[in-house]
Amino acid sequence: MIKRLMAILAAAAAAFVLVGCAPGGDGGGEGPALRVAATVPPVAAFARAVGGERVEVSVMVPPGANPHSFEPRPSTLEKLSRAGVYLKVGSGLEFENIWMPRFTGMNPGMVVVDTSEGIELLGDAGEEGGHEEDDGAHHHEAEGHGHDHEGDGHDHRVDPHVWLSPRNAVVMVENIARAFSRADPEGADLYRANAEDYRARLGALDREIREILAGRAGRKVLVYHPAWTYFTAEYGLTQVAMEREGKDPTPGSIAELVRLARTEGFATIVASPEFSARGAEAVAAEIGAEVARLSPLAEDYIENLKGLARAFAREDGKKGDESGARDDTTKNGE
Secondary structure, eight states, rough: HHHHHHHHHHHHHHHHHTTOOOTTTTTTOOOOOOOESSSHHHHHHHHHHHHHHGGGEEESSSSSSSSTTTTHHHHHHHHTOOEEEEEOOSOOOHHHHHHHHHHHHHOTTTEEETTTOOOOOOOHHHSBBOOEEEEEEEOOOSOOOOOOOOTTEEEEEEEGGGGGGGHHHHHHHHHHHHHHHHHHHHGGGHHHHHHHHHHHHHHHHHHHHHHHHTTTTOOOEEEESOOOOOHHHHHTTEEEEEBBBOOOOOHHHHHHHHHHHHHHHHHHHEEESSOOHHHHHEEEEEEEEEEOOOOTTTTTTHHHHHHHHHHOEEEEEEOOOOTTTOTTTTTOOO
């Protein structure tokens, strides 16, 4: 499959050279001032908020896909061949580690922007992640980012889902606005104004989340995949993950989680639609909790995080409830 995609990449690059299009435009006439590619839908949402009608944004990893293993479609690669700006997350997603050298090889004129520049990386258990500072430049540990914390007996990996904190989203929006202004100086005023408007929306989101979660600092929340490190760290929560290192929970670990869930009184288990939720459903059935399906890749960023806050804020006390309410149809914030 990868060999076939590489052949498509080569063909797209050849077509790009033959038509002689500028990387960010359409070779003249009406069209967007910037053609932009983004790795994941939330970053694409930030780009559209900043760029408005001046930008055309394509997404490499669509909603519902697993960014750890997804391979881009030929139609997506064709759009990439015409992009002038690429917005990468830059925090260690396997997709970017594998594909970015190939993307830049097929479109060498494309400007690659690290949207998470300036953000402190965290391990998926909430620890500070490694990064280096060299002559004022910011560098992420994008590859080989598993690191062992001596004495705790676990191998904690850096959580790449940096966008799932409104405070981090503000940094990413600012990085995007600066990149767009450099690539398209004529639109700089628009990009700055749009970024300011979106930062205000993110500020309002942060305040609403804090109201929803008021009085819950220090609380543990049960999730299937440990994607919510930055959100829980931001709001004083601790995520307890069922799945580790891409492996489903074993019967023994499920039994341990059931015991913990009964002790903690979890009312909700957050599961991502990109992963199987059978383990979450099994635990939910045992403790009478709900399964809330919320995707870290949902493009409706603001509504998705509101939904996450509401899921984490649900009151305890559903243990033993024979209704076993499991919300398998909970929308992912879209």
